[in-house]
Amino acid sequence: MGKGRLEAFSDGVIAIIITIMVLELKVPHGEDPAVLQPLLPVLLSYILSFVYVGIYWNNHHHMLHTVQQVKGSVLWANLHLLFWLSLFPVTTGWMGENDFAPAPTALYGAVLLMAAIAYYILQRVVIASQGEHSLLAKAVGRDLKGKVSPLLYAAAIPLAFWNPWLSNGLYIAVALIWLIPDRRIERVLGR
Amino acid sequence: MGKGRLEAFSDGVIAIIITIMVLELKVPHGEDPAVLQPLLPVLLSYILSFVYVGIYWNNHHHMLHTVQQVKGSVLWANLHLLFWLSLFPVTTGWMGENDFAPAPTALYGAVLLMAAIAYYILQRVVIASQGEHSLLAKAVGRDLKGKVSPLLYAAAIPLAFWNPWLSNGLYIAVALIWLIPDRRIERVLGR
Amino acid sequence: MGKGRLEAFSDGVIAIIITIMVLELKVPHGEDPAVLQPLLPVLLSYILSFVYVGIYWNNHHHMLHTVQQVKGSVLWANLHLLFWLSLFPVTTGWMGENDFAPAPTALYGAVLLMAAIAYYILQRVVIASQGEHSLLAKAVGRDLKGKVSPLLYAAAIPLAFWNPWLSNGLYIAVALIWLIPDRRIERVLGR
Amino acid sequence: MGKGRLEAFSDGVIAIIITIMVLELKVPHGEDPAVLQPLLPVLLSYILSFVYVGIYWNNHHHMLHTVQQVKGSVLWANLHLLFWLSLFPVTTGWMGENDFAPAPTALYGAVLLMAAIAYYILQRVVIASQGEHSLLAKAVGRDLKGKVSPLLYAAAIPLAFWNPWLSNGLYIAVALIWLIPDRRIERVLGR
Numbered sequence: 001m002g003k004g005r006l007e008a009f010s011d012g013v014i015a016i017i018i019t020i021m022v023l024e025l026k027v028p029h030g031e032d033p034a035v036l037q038p039l040l041p042v043l044l045s046y047i048l049s050f051v052y053v054g055i056y057w058n059n060h061h062h063m064l065h066t067v068q069q070v071k072g073s074v075l076w077a078n079l080h081l082l083f084w085l086s087l088f089p090v091t092t093g094w095m096g097e098n099d100f101a102p103a104p105t106a107l108y109g110a111v112l113l114m115a116a117i118a119y120y121i122l123q124r125v126v127i128a129s130q131g132e133h134s135l136l137a138k139a140v141g142r143d144l145k146g147k148v149s150p151l152l153y154a155a156a157i158p159l160a161f162w163n164p165w166l167s168n169g170l171y172i173a174v175a176l177i178w179l180i181p182d183r184r185i186e187r188v189l190g191r
Numbered sequence: 192m193g194k195g196r197l198e199a200f201s202d203g204v205i206a207i208i209i210t211i212m213v214l215e216l217k218v219p220h221g222e223d224p225a226v227l228q229p230l231l232p233v234l235l236s237y238i239l240s241f242v243y244v245g246i247y248w249n250n251h252h253h254m255l256h257t258v259q260q261v262k263g264s265v266l267w268a269n270l271h272l273l274f275w276l277s278l279f280p281v282t283t284g285w286m287g288e289n290d291f292a293p294a295p296t297a298l299y300g301a302v303l304l305m306a307a308i309a310y311y312i313l314q315r316v317v318i319a320s321q322g323e324h325s326l327l328a329k330a331v332g333r334d335l336k337g338k339v340s341p342l343l344y345a346a347a348i349p350l351a352f353w354n355p356w357l358s359n360g361l362y363i364a365v366a367l368i369w370l371i372p373d374r375r376i377e378r379v380l381g382r
Numbered sequence: 383m384g385k386g387r388l389e390a391f392s393d394g395v396i397a398i399i400i401t402i403m404v405l406e407l408k409v410p411h412g413e414d415p416a417v418l419q420p421l422l423p424v425l426l427s428y429i430l431s432f433v434y435v436g437i438y439w440n441n442h443h444h445m446l447h448t449v450q451q452v453k454g455s456v457l458w459a460n461l462h463l464l465f466w467l468s469l470f471p472v473t474t475g476w477m478g479e480n481d482f483a484p485a486p487t488a489l490y491g492a493v494l495l496m497a498a499i500a501y502y503i504l505q506r507v508v509i510a511s512q513g514e515h516s517l518l519a520k521a522v523g524r525d526l527k528g529k530v531s532p533l534l535y536a537a538a539i540p541l542a543f544w545n546p547w548l549s550n551g552l553y554i555a556v557a558l559i560w561l562i563p564d565r566r567i568e569r570v571l572g573r
Numbered sequence: 574m575g576k577g578r579l580e581a582f583s584d585g586v587i588a589i590i591i592t593i594m595v596l597e598l599k600v601p602h603g604e605d606p607a608v609l610q611p612l613l614p615v616l617l618s619y620i621l622s623f624v625y626v627g628i629y630w631n632n633h634h635h636m637l638h639t640v641q642q643v644k645g646s647v648l649w650a651n652l653h654l655l656f657w658l659s660l661f662p663v664t665t666g667w668m669g670e671n672d673f674a675p676a677p678t679a680l681y682g683a684v685l686l687m688a689a690i691a692y693y694i695l696q697r698v699v700i701a702s703q704g705e706h707s708l709l710a711k712a713v714g715r716d717l718k719g720k721v722s723p724l725l726y727a728a729a730i731p732l733a734f735w736n737p738w739l740s741n742g743l744y745i746a747v748a749l750i751w752l753i754p755d756r757r758i759e760r761v762l763g764r
Contacts, residue, residue: 011578015582031676090218107224171359468595480603
């Protein structure tokens with residue numbers, strides 16, 4: 001079973017998620033530039049989520065690059081990841097429209113955490129399907145980034161009720177950690 | 192006529208359906224966590240439909256794997272299936288927003304039933320187009336799952352007016368039956 | 383310049399158009415089955431447009447099958463067709479929500495007419511790009527269907543102000559004429 | 574790392590952007606043709622943006638045609654371009670709903686400007702990744718169009734507060750300049 005359709009379907013869903021998020025940037029009423037002001041936090045939360053979805057897409061791209069064959073378990077682990085990514089628009093919108101208030105910031109982190117766990121599961125399932133000479137296992141190595149990120153999200157969730165800006169700082173920090181695409185995979189593949 | 196575009200178009204439509212359903216999870220007003228509570232049944236109905244659409248996508252993926260050439264009849268049987276799948280967002284939203292009330296639960300089942308029938312028709316059309324040595328016919332065999340599911344949906348529809356939770360239990364049960372991807376096809380293809 | 387991306391982009395836009403139309407089927411308020419009644423004309427207009435978009439997708443599929451190379455003129459003629467198709471959701475919604483009233487029915491026909499003209503232009507541009515031994519020209523032949531359809535749409539537009547059901551009857555009639563996929567192309571290609 | 578998924582993902586996002594813009598053409602209430610009148614500026618702004626997105630898609634198509642391998646930097650420069658394109662629907666809607674008023678017209682130009690800069694950056698990143706014998710560098714040459722367009726947008730932004738029709742005239746003029754697809758690339762590739 002080739003990986004072509006898995007890639008195409010994932011690309012489709014991720015492309016739609018990234019675009020649907022922009023629908024929360026509702027067209028303001030009135031032609032006065034002042035009507036743009038309440039859109040600012042919505043725009044900021046959109047940028048953060050756009051970067052996160054971009055990171056997931058890039059790393060997903062790299063991960064599937066190491067895959068030859070796709071088993072049923074990979075299809076479902078992939079759908080599980082897409083499920084959590086599909087909740088980004090609503091949590092992004094809730095956080096942006098409430099100006100990064102505590103509860104929306106915590107929920108945003110919870111969905112980030114679940115997506116990170118789903119990505120980790122997908123990675124394990126792919127490695128298991130590749131057997132002991134797994135290219136992906138070699139590429140991922142100790143997977144420091146993959147292990148630290150969920151810890152930071154988990155810390156950010158309760159922090160949000162104390163100071164949501166700290167939590168958002170953590171979300172930005174994790175995004176920056178990942179913005180460098182997974183060079184480990186490029187290295188192992190020798191490209 | 193190759194099957195590439197048929198797959199790509201179906202992937203596109205299914206990817207959009209799965210993502211449009213999430214639009215029913217409307218961004219709540221207010222930053223109080225309590226505003227999330229009315230979203231819970233909407234989230235549950237979204238999860239059920241996400242799993243169903245995932246099942247259709249996976250099995251569609253497996254089914255087309257056995258196809259070499261696509262005739263006009265297959266294109267139209269496929270569009271017919273996509274039509275019924277395209278009604279999932281509205282019936283999912285209606286059921287979720289009304290807390291799994293009888294009529295919305297029955298309508299949800301009716302659309303599930305029509306999609307199951309459309310899938311069955313597509314399967315027959317593909318088998319007919321493959322002729323007597325049809326790979327798909329061999330893979331599907333007696334097609335127990337394909338025959339039992341519509342019966343269970345048909346039973347769930349009137350049941351909804353008596354006890355909608357029974358109907359929803361049946362929808363979950365059928366989903367669980369199908370969650371195992373169609374190993375029969377993998378077996379026949381010897382992979 | 384290969385045709386792969388042209389097909390992929392067109393598939394994407396058409397898949398989104400066909401799915402966005404379903405957003406007009408708004409989730410009704412209340413759990414009473416009676417709330418579904420105002421959705422009926424919206425559903426009927428959705429079915430009509432779904433079939434029309436399906437016809438365009440199928441015939442587009444067949445047309446591009448005869449193409450090897452894509453020139454800039456084909457890209458733009460294709461975007462022109464996609465533009466008119468992109469207006470289907472709004473005209474479908476207007477007609478459905480107003481129960482097939484005269485003006486919405488006429489506008490629906492006007493967009494059908496423009497899409498038919500755009501399809502005809504695309505066909506001419508493809509034929510011109512293929513030169514005198516054009517496969518598509520051979521396949522299309524006298525193109526009776528392509529010439530009669532715009533005439534019927536043009537007749538249906540003024541008729542809508544007299545009796546919109548006659549116009550809708552014509553729209554259905556044209557759809558039925560086209561429902562048979564373009565066997566001419568299959569014939570010429572010898573498949 | 575092949576360019577296939579980059580193209581597919583970009584096509585998906587651009588296809589969704591072009592289609593989401595049409596959602597601003599809200600289905601009017603009432604069956605009287607007069608209700609269409611307020612839609613006219615929305616339609617005009619939609620046409621302008623449709624042409625712009627079409628131009629970006631066509632030129633993106635041509636640009637990637639010269640690419641063999643995709644590095645991480647190209648992926649991110651591409652996402653940066655898609656980010657600015659994703660803001661087209663909201664600025665188009667704001668301009669259309671306010672009848673081409675000064676502030677919305679200026680913001681529309683600002684997003685056009687940012688998209689042009691993002692396209693220029695992507696072009697530089699691709700050229701840098703191709704090394705000194707870059708096909709794209711040869712094709713682009715002095716890149717007069719790419720350098721003049723941002724200047725015209727930058728001029729149009731302040732002009733909008735004096736006379737928004739002048740700004741819109743400039744936007745149309747730039748679109749016309751680009752409507753001719755990048756024949757330079759076709760020339761260099763010898764097709």
